Amino acid sequence: MPNRRQFIQQMGAASALGLGAKAGLSLAGTGSDTAFNGVPKQFPKTRLRVEGQWPEDLVGNLYRNSPAMLERDGFQHSHLFDGDGMIQRFTLEGGQVYHQAQMVATHKYLAEEEAGRFLYRGLGSSPPNPRSSRNNDTANPANISVRKMGDKLFALWEAGSAYEIDPDTLATYGRVDWSDDLKHLPFSAHPLRDANGDWWNIGSWIYGGQARTIVYQLDAKANLKRVKAIPMQQAGYMHAFALSPRFVILVNTANIYSAGKNYFDSFHFDAKGKSEIILLDKNDLSVFKTIDIPANFVFHFGNAFELGDELCFSMAEYKNADVMSKGLGLGPQSAFAKDATQYNSELNLYRINIKTGRWRKEHSQLSMEFPNIKESQPFKPQSIIGMGRPVSPGSKTDQDYLLSYHPLTAEQEVFDFGKGFTIEEPLFVRSKNGQEYVLHTLANRDTQQTGIALFRAGQLAAGPVSMAWAEEQFPFGFHGCFVGA
Numbered sequence: 001m002p003n004r005r006q007f008i009q010q011m012g013a014a015s016a017l018g019l020g021a022k023a024g025l026s027l028a029g030t031g032s033d034t035a036f037n038g039v040p041k042q043f044p045k046t047r048l049r050v051e052g053q054w055p056e057d058l059v060g061n062l063y064r065n066s067p068a069m070l071e072r073d074g075f076q077h078s079h080l081f082d083g084d085g086m087i088q089r090f091t092l093e094g095g096q097v098y099h100q101a102q103m104v105a106t107h108k109y110l111a112e113e114e115a116g117r118f119l120y121r122g123l124g125s126s127p128p129n130p131r132s133s134r135n136n137d138t139a140n141p142a143n144i145s146v147r148k149m150g151d152k153l154f155a156l157w158e159a160g161s162a163y164e165i166d167p168d169t170l171a172t173y174g175r176v177d178w179s180d181d182l183k184h185l186p187f188s189a190h191p192l193r194d195a196n197g198d199w200w201n202i203g204s205w206i207y208g209g210q211a212r213t214i215v216y217q218l219d220a221k222a223n224l225k226r227v228k229a230i231p232m233q234q235a236g237y238m239h240a241f242a243l244s245p246r247f248v249i250l251v252n253t254a255n256i257y258s259a260g261k262n263y264f265d266s267f268h269f270d271a272k273g274k275s276e277i278i279l280l281d282k283n284d285l286s287v288f289k290t291i292d293i294p295a296n297f298v299f300h301f302g303n304a305f306e307l308g309d310e311l312c313f314s315m316a317e318y319k320n321a322d323v324m325s326k327g328l329g330l331g332p333q334s335a336f337a338k339d340a341t342q343y344n345s346e347l348n349l350y351r352i353n354i355k356t357g358r359w360r361k362e363h364s365q366l367s368m369e370f371p372n373i374k375e376s377q378p379f380k381p382q383s384i385i386g387m388g389r390p391v392s393p394g395s396k397t398d399q400d401y402l403l404s405y406h407p408l409t410a411e412q413e414v415f416d417f418g419k420g421f422t423i424e425e426p427l428f429v430r431s432k433n434g435q436e437y438v439l440h441t442l443a444n445r446d447t448q449q450t451g452i453a454l455f456r457a458g459q460l461a462a463g464p465v466s467m468a469w470a471e472e473q474f475p476f477g478f479h480g481c482f483v484g485a
């Protein structure tokens, strides 16, 4: 393990300042409702109204992170990524569902609470007279995901540190330094668990014109085991990654960073350029192979698996980065305000011969985002669940539907709540008696209420076995996790 000085030298930088990268994806509402306005700073615990029979042996907490605080002192951020993180918890116990939520007490949030206004520049919008940032965590809103690693719960951004959260009270313990050498360095919102219980993660960091990917390996208790900074040939945007038995799989996209007046202005999509699939050997974190593919853009991956010499992994693939630069804004060009289908991704399976580097792509011809798998079987070919996106031109985000797709068999399942409902990231969950379910939150856009829906895994088309509804609409969120009791 290098000490901090050695690590910074390794990174070729004199300080831990760097790329203010961050992203996430919620293709959820229009900009005109409560989900995007200023919100209460906490939601006290309330009980939701259950419809149907909520299984009593499904016990635990669904944690979700929302970019909730988008408005202060008359200023409203114009990009969904700029809201301060709020941890929402849906507690399942005794056949009932309860909800509560709390803002993440980041440095940014506390400073802005004291000032009574936004102080720091967002990624897609900037408040008046913004202060400059001292490091990557100065304006860290901790707003993309919330994950449990070991027995700890973390609110995650991607351009700076994780924040540890009390899983019971939702209070913020504070910023996490994986080591003294790694203070303020990027740690993505999408850590992945290995078959042995270890956790892997990446951070995209650009400093002094050199892009690097920091690769972290943590043990099952979320203690740092290894870290390495790997130079990149191009400063492409990376939000997440994939993991196979042998490899850490990076897709270095053709959305290229170069200094601009704000973060989103700093990226341009190089349609004539390339994206790179970079296979890192998990044994020594060396670059095993780099494979050029046509320019693409991706936030999220399905799982990876190896079939002999063939490495397979799925991604929700975009033809360009418009979804990041425009689609997730809250202005007239956003996916929320107009035709959402122009920002659709396609769930595609890449198949790579790891000896020859030859690759091919299998198209699902299905638009999906927020893909998830059964994390208990990370390297097994399996159905991917996610938000299906309507493909008819002119469709809105309130026409999303629940979708399951198996990348090898092309078996698919769909459940559509119908127009007016916006669904959020679905997760596989397991009851105490071993029953597998799919769980997700959703909003009824007409009644402005948030709900939670439960399906039997493998039986999505049959509709939810139970639902529960709040009296109001909670902020939309990006990602989360289920922690069974």
Ligand SMILES: [Fe+2]
Residues within 6 Å of the ligand: 023, 024, 025, 144, 189, 190, 239, 240, 299, 300, 478, 479
């Ligand atoms: Fe994400």
